[in-house]
Amino acid sequence: KNQVEQSPQSLIILEGKNCTLQCNYTVSPFSNLRWYKQDTGRGPVSLTIMTFSENTKSNGRYTATLDADTKQSSLHITASQLSDSASYICVVTSFSGGYNKLIFGAGTRLAVHP
């Protein structure tokens, strides 16, 4: 069964600190892995996207890593800001049956406190 699991479920950090979110997946076939940021009641916004051949991808203070062998990914947030408070969702794309299917993790809810 295609699954994407994220940890921790929730996280509280102080402003200015770094944090790392984890994503493990069992999806086949694998096309790419994306990290999204979702503010409460809003649609997800893309942060990074990586294919199996990419090990790391940065977008400002966000750095994603991918280990296609162990099927693990991480999202590292540097020098956190209050506006980073949101859910971070790991999404794996699988191409099968003639179309791309997005398999979402449940997300990590990050709260950044002053």
Place this chain on the structure above:
Amino acid sequence: ETGVTQSPTHLIKTRGQQVTLRCSSQSGHNTVSWYQQALGQGPQFIFQYYREEENGRGNFPPRFSGLQFPNYSSELNVNALELDDSALYLCASSLVGAAINYGYTFGSGTRLTVV
């Protein structure tokens, strides 16, 4: 370039009723997919439309149906609403045929409450 627009933003319906949610695709995109997101959960894939036809479907019953129009906008219809249908419904548009790393643009969603 316009993003993805969903309407309405919030909706309250009674169990057993029918509902239609609407989505306007991002300019240049030709594919629309719909997702159901329960509170505190990740989105679950409902179905996808390409060239006005459903070309992929998740584990949702037939009372969830959709349409895609020639301008690539889309509708999600849910019949015989149940309390468990209460969720945030997200629409995402994308471009099929581009390089593999094409992006999905999500709308802000419609919050449906079934009472």
